[in-house]
Amino acid sequence: xxxxxxxxxxxxxxxxxxxxxxxxxxxxxxxxxxxxxxxxxxxxxxxxxxxxxxxxxxxxxxxxxxxxxxxxxxxxxxxxxxxxxxxxxxxxxxxxxxxxxxxxxxxxxxxxxxxxxxxxxxxxxxxxxxxxxxxxxxxxxxxxxxxxxxxxxxxxxxxxxxxxxxxxxxxxxxxxxxxxxxxxxxxxxxxxxxxxxxxxxxxxxxxxxxxxxxxxxxxxxxxxxxxxxxxxxxxxxxxxxxxxxxxxxxxxxxxxxxxxxxxxxxxxxxxxxxxxxxxxxxxxxxxxxxxxxxxxxxxxxxxxxxxxxxxxxxxxxxxxxxxxxxxxxxxxxxxxxxxxxxxxxxxxxxxxxxxxxxxxxxxxxxxxxxxxxxxxxxxxxxxxxxxxxxxxxxxxxxxxx
Amino acid sequence: xxxxxxxxxxxxxxxxxxxxxxxxxxxxxxxxxxxxxxxxxxxxxxxxxxxxxxxxxxxxxxxxxxxxxxxxxxxxxxxxxxxxxxxxxxxxxxxxxxxxxxxxxxxxxxxxxxxxxxxxxxxxxxxxxxxxxxxxxxxxxxxxxxxxxxxxxxxxxxxxxxxxxxxxxxxxxxxxxxxxxxxxxxxxxxxxxxxxxxxxxxxxxxxxxxxxxxxxxxxxxxxxxxxxxxxxxxxxxxxxxxxxxxxxxxxxxxxxxxxxxxxxxxxxxxxxxxxxxxxxxxxxxxxxxxxxxxxxxxxxxxxxxxxxxxxxxxxxxxxxxxxxxxxxxxxxxxxxxxxxxxxxxxxxxxxxxxxxxxxxxxxx
Numbered sequence: 001x002x003x004x005x006x007x008x009x010x011x012x013x014x015x016x017x018x019x020x021x022x023x024x025x026x027x028x029x030x031x032x033x034x035x036x037x038x039x040x041x042x043x044x045x046x047x048x049x050x051x052x053x054x055x056x057x058x059x060x061x062x063x064x065x066x067x068x069x070x071x072x073x074x075x076x077x078x079x080x081x082x083x084x085x086x087x088x089x090x091x092x093x094x095x096x097x098x099x100x101x102x103x104x105x106x107x108x109x110x111x112x113x114x115x116x117x118x119x120x121x122x123x124x125x126x127x128x129x130x131x132x133x134x135x136x137x138x139x140x141x142x143x144x145x146x147x148x149x150x151x152x153x154x155x156x157x158x159x160x161x162x163x164x165x166x167x168x169x170x171x172x173x174x175x176x177x178x179x180x181x182x183x184x185x186x187x188x189x190x191x192x193x194x195x196x197x198x199x200x201x202x203x204x205x206x207x208x209x210x211x212x213x214x215x216x217x218x219x220x221x222x223x224x225x226x227x228x229x230x231x232x233x234x235x236x237x238x239x240x241x242x243x244x245x246x247x248x249x250x251x252x253x254x255x256x257x258x259x260x261x262x263x264x265x266x267x268x269x270x271x272x273x274x275x276x277x278x279x280x281x282x283x284x285x286x287x288x289x290x291x292x293x294x295x296x297x298x299x300x301x302x303x304x305x306x307x308x309x310x311x312x313x314x315x316x317x318x319x320x321x322x323x324x325x326x327x328x329x330x331x332x333x334x335x336x337x338x339x340x341x342x343x344x345x346x347x348x349x350x351x352x353x354x355x356x357x358x359x360x361x362x363x364x365x366x367x368x369x370x371x372x373x374x375x376x377x378x379x380x381x382x383x384x385x386x387x388x389x390x391x392x393x394x395x396x397x398x399x400x401x
Numbered sequence: 402x403x404x405x406x407x408x409x410x411x412x413x414x415x416x417x418x419x420x421x422x423x424x425x426x427x428x429x430x431x432x433x434x435x436x437x438x439x440x441x442x443x444x445x446x447x448x449x450x451x452x453x454x455x456x457x458x459x460x461x462x463x464x465x466x467x468x469x470x471x472x473x474x475x476x477x478x479x480x481x482x483x484x485x486x487x488x489x490x491x492x493x494x495x496x497x498x499x500x501x502x503x504x505x506x507x508x509x510x511x512x513x514x515x516x517x518x519x520x521x522x523x524x525x526x527x528x529x530x531x532x533x534x535x536x537x538x539x540x541x542x543x544x545x546x547x548x549x550x551x552x553x554x555x556x557x558x559x560x561x562x563x564x565x566x567x568x569x570x571x572x573x574x575x576x577x578x579x580x581x582x583x584x585x586x587x588x589x590x591x592x593x594x595x596x597x598x599x600x601x602x603x604x605x606x607x608x609x610x611x612x613x614x615x616x617x618x619x620x621x622x623x624x625x626x627x628x629x630x631x632x633x634x635x636x637x638x639x640x641x642x643x644x645x646x647x648x649x650x651x652x653x654x655x656x657x658x659x660x661x662x663x664x665x666x667x668x669x670x671x672x673x674x675x676x677x678x679x680x681x682x683x684x685x686x687x688x689x690x691x692x693x694x695x696x697x698x699x700x701x702x703x704x705x706x707x708x709x710x711x712x713x714x715x716x717x718x719x720x721x722x723x724x725x726x727x728x729x730x731x732x733x734x735x736x737x738x739x740x741x742x743x744x745x746x747x748x749x750x751x752x753x754x755x756x757x758x759x760x761x762x763x764x765x
Contacts, residue, residue, distance in 0.1 A: 256760075260760060260761060264761070274757075274761060277750075280753055280754060280757040281753050283756075283757050283760065284700070284701075284704055284752070284753035284754075284756045284757050285704065285708070285753070287701055287756060287760060288678075288682060288700075288701040288702075288704040288705040288708075288756070289678055289705065291682055291685070291698065291701045291705075292677070292678030292679070292681045292682045292701070292705055293678065293681075295404060295681035295682060295684065295685040296677065296678075296681045298404055298685075299404040299405060299681065299684075302403065302404055302405045303405065306405065313677040313680075313681070316673075316674045316677060316678070319674065320674055320678070371663070371667070374663075374666070374667040374670040374671070375663070375666070375667075375670075377670040377673050377674070378660075378666040378667065378669060378670040378673075379666075381670075381673060382642070382646050382669060382670065382673060383646065383650070384646060384649060384650060384660040384661075384666045384669060384670075385650065385657070385658050385660050385661040385666070386661065387661060387663065388657065388661060
């Protein structure tokens with residue numbers, strides 16, 4: 001057994017030992033507040049067991065291992081449906097950025113330790129009504145105010161903002177230069193006067209995302225995490241941190257085995273659906289596609305272990321898997337006929353076709369819409385031209401609305 | 402076997418590509434379309450010289466003792482350049498049938514000749530719409546074959562055929578020396594595949610397997626060939642993406658390269674996804690040979706590769722507009738090859754059923 005396999009096995013054993021306290025089975029029917037409270041206890045247990053900040057420096061309470069162990073742990077953790085979701089973004093992006101860019105190391109260390117143990121949560125205040133895919137088109141202003149800054153404007157789609165203690169934020173500090181060049185990156189205390197969080201109810205009925213309003217919110221210049229006007233590159237660095245993360249070829253929807261079981265239990269024209277060519281074709285095509293994604297992931301892991309940079313094909317997972325989850329979920333609803341109309345708001349998208357179906361569009365939009373992913377593949381991997389961009393090189397305040 | 406190519410394997414791929422690009426060209430391939438039953442001799446000479454024919458066969462019989470992974474790498478490159486003969490795949494399939502099921506005498510008689518490329522092998526299982534018929538119409542009795550195996554790839558040139566036949570109502574797999582067997586050559590949309598009907602009239606043949614074992618053996622040989630073909634299909638699709646990309650970057654319309662239009666660039670980006678999924682499946686299947694579950698991943702590789710090559714051929718022609726449908730442009734060579742490869746080793750419909758049977762059997 002290789003070192004990494006031994007590591008995974010130890011992780012699995014630990015996860016198994018706490019599954020009865022935190023796992024998917026005991027979380028059924030819990031409210032958001034109860035899930036969050038359970039999640040905080042799980043993070044503390046995870047920290048104490050040595051599985052927190054796996055690839056972070058011990059100086060910040062991490063384990064000092066590599067992203068290989070991190071991904072290996074995540075792959076195991078995913079199987080147990082642990083209540084770690086509230087902390088995923090916090091520990092995935094804002095906190096690593098704080099570690100890297102915050103000059104007050106003592107402050108950063110205190111925050112990192114609290115975040116790792118589930119005591120504090122950070123959110124990422126990037127997207128706005130006018131800037132999602134086009135991040136650099138954001139409008140929230142930061143104006144100099146004495147020796148600090150004053151924030152005014154609105155963020156949107158901010159995950160878990162209502163539970164967050166702090167956030168990282170990109171703001172426009174100079175509207176007279178081209179859009180990428182007038183941005184600056186800060187951290188902000190979410191309890192500051194003038195910050196207002198309003199949850200946005202999504203189609204699936206959940207309230208994970210928010211709109212966040214900033215009305216004359218005062219921050220110190222020491223909150224600044226980039227040079228003035230240098231925020232865009234730190235924002236890009238934020239998005240790159242999550243490059244090495246566990247993936248799911250089921251697109252965070254149900255496993256194909258569940259579809260096969262459904263096809264065995266249901267009938268088309270009086271015959272088992274599993275004997276129907278249309279259903280068989282979808283099973284075969286989806287299996288081949290997911291098997292390809294799994295093989296790509298397995299190869300990327302081998303490359304990382306061999307000290308190589310994995311190929312760009314890893315970027316296909318989200319694009320391909322979530323689309324297929326969406327269509328397969330529709331077909332699974334068809335298979336159930338009118339029985340499919342029963343609906344449970346609390347069901348998990350990992351094992352319920354209705355929940356998977358209604359949440360799938362979010363998956364195709366959040367964290368890079370399909371169209372943006374296709375553009376990235378076309379431009380970065382294949383070397384095709386950028387889209388025509390009328391705002392290119394134009395000062396932000398002169399871009400036609 | 403690993404999912405990572407080692408340095409030696411990468412060197413094989415690079416060398417193969419170099420050699421093939423120097424010796425195979427569109428013009429000669431176009432000429433072959435207008436002749437029946439012929440193949441591209443310089444390609445086959447190259448395959449023999451380079452040892453590709455010997456690659457995945459045992460050293461004891463003149464082989465190089467490498468694996469399906471290396472053969473797959475060669476096939477990927479032949480797919481890129483539209484190699485002008487099907488024998489790398491068909492001879493390998495025939496050799497494996499002899500190796501896995503033949504007597505020592507049969508192995509001694511055929512394997513060294515197949516390894517050197519002196520002899521060409523072919524697989525004759527399919528009859529019309531059935532890739533592996535449970536009770537073939539070709540009969541086998543007292544060591545003699547009778548009947549017609551239709552549309553056998555490599556059939557016009559093969560010296561040895563592995564034939565799925567019936568013996569008194571039982572399926573049998575036999576090896577037939579084709580010396581003296583009649584071959585009916587006809588016009589196909591991809592003539593360099595040397596497709597022919599094999600007409601057996603008291604053709605002597607040697608029994609390899611009988612009953613259910615014969616069907617299982619045939620399916621396994623077809624799966625091995627499918628994995629080789631999946632690499633070839635992936636290579637063809639990969640070459641098409643590059644052509645589509647290059648054309649989209651240079652051809653201008655409405656004041657910009659057509660690749661700047663999302664309808665074009667996204668189409669090509671989608672192809673990239675299909676090709677990488679096909680590549681990953683093909684390598685995984687090749688690396689899984691000899692392990693439990695091989696049939697399942699071979700089927701997955703076959704399905705994904707067929708989808709990738711078909712789609713790439715369709716979309717690459719579309720991106721090229723008018724020039725894409727000219728004879729001289731040669732993109733139709735890939736259209737022809739993609740559909741030929743799609744049906745040669747059992748079509749999509751067949752492999753989808755094989756895969757689902759494997760998946761549902763696994764869960765039962």
